[in-house]
Amino acid sequence: MKVRLVLILGAVAVAIALISLWMGQAAYTWFPPQASAESILVDNLFSFLVTLGTFIFLGVVGTLTYSVLFQRAEKYDLSDGPHIEGNVKLEIIWTAIPFALVIWIAGYSYQIYDQMSILGPMEHSHRAMMAAADAAEMSDSQTSETERIQVLARQWAWVFRYGNGADAVSSTELHLPNNRRIKLVLHSEDVLHGLYIPAFRVKQDVIPGRDIDFEFTPIREGKYRLRDSEYSGTYFAAMQTDVVVQSPDDYQKWLADAAITAPVAAYNRAASEYAKRANATNWATVVPAAPPVVNYAN
Template sequence: MKIPNSIWTLLIGIVLTLASLWYGQNHGLLPSAASDEADLVDGLFNSMMTVSTGIFLIVEGVIIYCAIRYRRRAGDNEDGPPVHGNVPLEILWTAIPAVIVLGISVYSFDVYQQIGGLGPSKENTNPVATETRSAPGTAVAATLSDGQPLLASDPQSDGDNPADSEALPASVKVNDNSEIVVNVTGLQYAFIFTYPDTGVVSGELHVPEGRQVKVNMNANDVIHAFWVPEFRLKQDLIPGRQTELSFTPNKLGNYPVVCAELCGPYHGAMRTQVIVHTQEDFDSWMKQQQIASAQQMEQAVALASYTEPMGISSEIIPNDMHAAHHHH
């Protein structure tokens, strides 16, 4: 019994669809997911992989079929029958890709909007960018710090002393479930993370598990890109403009932060990490950084009080130290 071509087409279509759906969900090409937003991006990626697998199987299948079915046979030296344009077929292979591209575009737009990537770009107002322009050695120091905080040294206190807690600014909110805002500045060849509500500045990004984090990003010199593969986040940092993203980490651990935009000869060294803490550990880290900042300020005031009577020009004293002395 000869099976009609329509039945063969239906069976092949079912097999290709099932194969595409299976591989689209089981490709294993992505790293482990460590944020709520990763599920959104993974859904988009899996959908694109499903469609791509189906198209690949159809195209390769047709090529293989035609190579076998219409191969040159022994003793057959005649040309094939002339074939002119097939309008319905041309419409079909134009319409289908157009629908696929449009669908993926709308899906991508929705995902990008949900993770906050479509916030209004605006002129750079991040104070970190202004401060770091006057410190040309800061970037190199950050890349050589072996993961240690950039501008906040490790404190001697463990933060358990009640007096240490009293020294913290009132803006520190322990065990607060509100959104955490972090300003991210990219410069050759480091990322600098500033917590504007506390004044803490670090060469690493520290965040608590389960709380939404909003990052406001800008660049100090050239275009950089903030990329955390496990969070499925990638966003350009542009000089003079601010970009932003939001994410909620949901898995404890250390995850690499990589610059994904060629930014100079040492681009490959522009790496740091994001550390996801429990809320308790994050509060402890924040206290320690604030205590360290307070100790650094006291040292700055002491330095300024010694240098000025010695006739050392205030111009060679870092601005923050000089200002702190007069304020004190």
Template structure:
């Protein structure tokens, strides 16, 4: 873009709420600060030559006015704090039935992987009107995915997953970028965010690639790396079952109980000794520095796809 717009496009319900918050907070700040600066100018002009003050009687005090100009701004700011906190917390409460897209950040590019298998570099296609959840990982340093039209930004940190969700309402092509300095070519780590009508998105999916789904690629890696030798139904090794594991509580040898979310599955693959399941021996080898973040995301997608009645192969 050859210019910076005064007010970027707003294409989601969340972005409209953020805009409203910014406008209302700006109005509050102006309302609180403008009288001070106006009175400074008025008093400076009116009393520029000085005036004798009558000090015979104490100044009358209006307690109600003095309390009001402290209490009202305080309560207003508390209201803005609650409002902004609720908006922030909403970013981490995705609705059910969302479209899950995996993101890998690396110097200096964004790679997006759709569950159907389509992969994109520096371009993200999504359907309008449907919640989209991004599960993000970094291959090297800290990055930060920023989509101005959605008013959202999330750091992508090496060594763990971070997440973000949104619902785009207006079709079009918008800008995305890395907002965290990540090295020499940081300014070139930009791309396009393409919101499409559901029918157009389905057509794009059917035409963009014939690659296997993310879960299917993960299944191939699962077998190729020997994971099925321990976690398969015919295995003689005493290893936890992965069928229906995702989202369920997992008791650990330490006495803790954790939820088998994306982060837990990733750590179990790359750092298997960090959280050992109760009742199982600590024999799983680490795949850290063996699997890339992309391959790990594929295996996680495969494990998430396993449902009761299905068996690991």
């Protein structure tokens, strides 16, 4: 009887494991296409969590279902259940297993964040203090491997600046070369904003009064969406734009074409909507910043 019970429980565990693995693989289809190297890491972590969560969920629900169906008291049986004192072995098991799972999840998550070069608040502060020294020590070969783009967030528009001095190019649409390491230097003119690109699985708060470095690597050409993930005021929903990932040659051609284009005031949805209700007095709001003047406006 014991052998039969062990075989049944083993078969059930294998079935639950297979279903959990299938669910974990299905989790990859719940997101936009993987458009950055970081998205692969994030999706792997999410698939792992879905697999583990499904296994635990089915195990718990299966045990409860079996108990309800086959271990119920007889009808009209109002007697007390057996008096059972604490079981040290059982308590150690149900404490050790969750503890091991939490450590496993934490270790795997930290490994993913480390590979993505996610910076915490203290690291951002340290990075800001050491920026000048790092720039002085950085070789030309290292600089050429990373595309540096300045990102300015304001209520309610994104402005992207490429290069410095007379050759600088600005746009309201983020253009990126494919398979190149990207370093965004984020700055907010007013309040807290959040740079979020779902297809890249990356998000970074943009904090007023602080320049924040944020790096990732696009790996798939196409057009994606950038959104403000933080509530930054009345028109924050309008603070979104396209992210265009191009081949390195097309990216350089776009930069060259934009450099010879005269700057113009870009269309700004927030400013346009505010202008339509300029005479309204029933509610107050922050006046949007003036539409940005850029070389390329989407």
